[in-house]
Amino acid sequence: MAVRIYSLAKELSIDSKELVDVCARAGVTGKGSALASLTDDEVVKVTDFLKGSSAKSGPSAAATAKAPASRSAPAMVRPTRDGASDRLRTISAPKAGRSANARLQRTDQEMIAEATEETPAAADSGDQEPAVGEAPATETRAEVETSAPVAEATDHVAPISESEEARKTDLSQPGPLARMMKRDDYMGPGGAGGKMPVIGAKPGAGKPSTGKPREAAPKARPVVKLAALPTPAQKAPVKARAADDGPTQKPDMKLPSEVMGASRSGGAKPLAAQLKRAERTLEAAKLRDKAGAEEEAEGKRRGTPMLGGREARQLNRNRSGRTAMRPRRMMRRTRRTGVNTAAPRKDRIAVQLPCSVKELSEAAGVPAVQILRILMDEGVMTNINAQMDPELTEFIAAELGVDVDFLQPETLEDRVLMRLEEIEDPEESLVARAPVVTFLGHVDHGKTSLLDRLIGIDVAGGESGGITQHIRAYRIENNGRPMAFVDTPGHEAFTEMRARGAGVTDIVVLVVAADDGVMPQTEEAISHAKAAGVPIIVALNKIDLPGVDPLRAMTDLNTNGLQPSEWGGDTEIVKTSATTGEGLDELLETILTVAELNEYVANPDRAAIGTCLESQQDADRGVVTKVLVQNGTLKVGDIVVCGDAYGRVKAMLDPLSPRTRLEEAGPSVPVNLTGLDIAPSAGARLYVLDDIAEAREIAETRGKSQHNEYLGATGFRQTTLDTLFERLDGADEVQTLNLILRADVRGSIEALEKELSKLEHPEVRLRILQRSVGGVTEGDVVLADASEAVIIAFNVVADDKARAKASELGVEIRRYSIIYKVAEDLKLALEGLLKPEQREVELGRVLVQMTFKISRLGVIAGCRVLQGVVERNARARVIRDNTIVGDYPIDTLRREKDDAKEVREGYECGIKLGGFNDIKEADLLEVYKVIEVTRSFDD
């Protein structure tokens, strides 16, 4: 029965990375990572080899590594087929050839063998000791290795056991994965109680029942090669944060990039923004202090005392020349008290947004009228209460010669939600949770089909246009081991959904079609997975197709930083076919193995935190929100806030069987929940609060800020720098196509917006006046009529009233179900708005042979067509002595006495030019016409 290397390593209490090396040295080749499997024969070979090494190494090892004598014993134990050996997991092995690494290792082994053969005595001779002794203290080599006669050989060996001191040193430095793996109390699912091990669990919890005291147990440090190791900042296990990382900045589960990133979309106030703001405030305070100190020093340098009120005012007046603006009343009061209360002119100011003219004037210490004058000079007539956006505020500040910092007041959201994010879960509260596995990859590479086959459903068959346009999440149990799967769309428009999928995941399954190889969205998915710092397993799919060349895809992957484990790299590549089912068991096993090695934990006893993956307006159930609970337990009746939505959880449904109601959902459980007042943005964090009023306030504040953004986008703007410049540049002359977007889910709106944002042209633009989830309403139609907008209904329909109103007002409602069709049609519509290009087409050349003056008509030229053709409504450039005399329309074209439509080369004709009678014999006419050519974006 096949045994994974890491399982065997565990049984032997030996580092799994070392076991990989030992395999190579024992002549068991092609085992590139700890996930590789060993047959029974190979197990025997390896353990025999270990025994042999141990026998050889004995005294010299002890002498060289100074390790406790007891340590080598467990490493030598050959697992029996009963008892302990029953705990070995048997999973089918990836078909691994002999890897480059293995070849290298083999070379080492051969070298060792040769060296040993040639100089058998040398193994124990003093010649070898310096080589071993050179190894750094933190990398104490194991006894089995100390018999290796060459220094290089020791470099390939991980420790089997270490002195307590070396172990501590080692533990102080590991990366997150190493930390996850450093446990010596780990046992696989077949171990004590089959319970998942817990990071940070108390000593003894979840330990294998070896009967040995903890201290005596050799330190097993299984090393499994995985792609994209999480950095501590990206993926610190909860325990690590609680223990030694200072104040928590992240929850134990990853914040999606939307939450960490720009906050204006309504997510939680991002941590980065908080920090930046705090930094700015500090910096502003420092600068203020510095400026004050400098001013004082300057006064002293000049031998003048510190400026009093009057002198300071005088200096200000001299500097700014704004004497007339200073209110007299203030001056008088200052004189009486002898203290300068007038706001002095500053070099750096801090204002709170949104900032009014009045507030800026007060902060900068300049009269409001001066700011109004600057605005007036730029063509903006406004009053002192007008609010300015950050850019305009900066512009005015620059005009005034001051630097400006923006302050934001601490909101309820900051207070409540940041506190929730920062709660640290006590170690004893953490329990194992199911891994969240996200399928990413290029469009049509088979993500949905694979997942369908794994879960036993058929989603792929029912997709519009055969492409996935929604993110989905399911939870299944495989042999009692739960897993959550997230399926993402592969079409390029859905970048945000992919990023969101990667943001909530623990493991990425990168689906690559073997016939297609690495494609643009594969590369993007690799970047998302790497950014999320999660392990990547590649499913090399469609392996059933005739003539596919897996080697090419593997080479592509290698080039993209995913070196296959078969080639000695870190990435497990499983060859699969969603059509035949080939490789699916192996894929599942690999996922579970990686999950086991990473120990995902959460605290189910706290208030839930989750992420909205998607939300939609359902005709019967209202707003239905797909949420992945990431920590804590979400219960029916909980008060929640999610983006700009809030409410009480009314019902929770299992996404796999929508009729199954759940009363509560713990960590890693996806649910479809109802009860929110509006559809929140996909990617918004969900929090459980105690107070419905707080939830409402937070949601409403976020809603308002989004509304302001909407006003900004639709032209109902505050005074902004953009409006100012647009007016000056005449940019409003750009042809605009107004749109109202209605879609089934928020994710579709995002994807539509992204796709439409690509339709850029300096002369035409799309303006989305409104974007919302749900069917088209009468209000949309009225707005569309007033703003001459087109309504795009994506996967939704108009209600009866809206339909009636639309036909009454002649408003167009266009229905779509495939995202790229919307973009295609709107591109055509925009191209229609482009002014056609006027293009000249040369027709022919004509020689004037003689002229006739006709009193009623003017001068007629008798001509011969030298080349090409002359057409009646064409134009002609008159050329005399190689100089263009003029450019005129051909008014009359005659062939003999008849009007002609055209006259061809070699024929004679009479031509009368419009507005030009000075035509002369021997003039040359260059005849051409102007045609209008419709333009496209690609011109």
Ligand SMILES: Nc1nc2c(ncn2[C@@H]2O[C@H](COP(=O)(O)OP(=O)(O)OP(=O)(O)O)[C@@H](O)[C@H]2O)c(=O)[nH]1
């Ligand atoms: N021959 C073969 N066809 C497959 C396999 N897997 C998927 N397909 C086909 O490939 C097409 C795309 O499959 P999907 O599962 O929709 O691909 P996807 O990656 O989910 O696509 P998007 O979600 O739109 O990005 C479908 O026609 C499937 O039947 C496979 O292993 N072998």
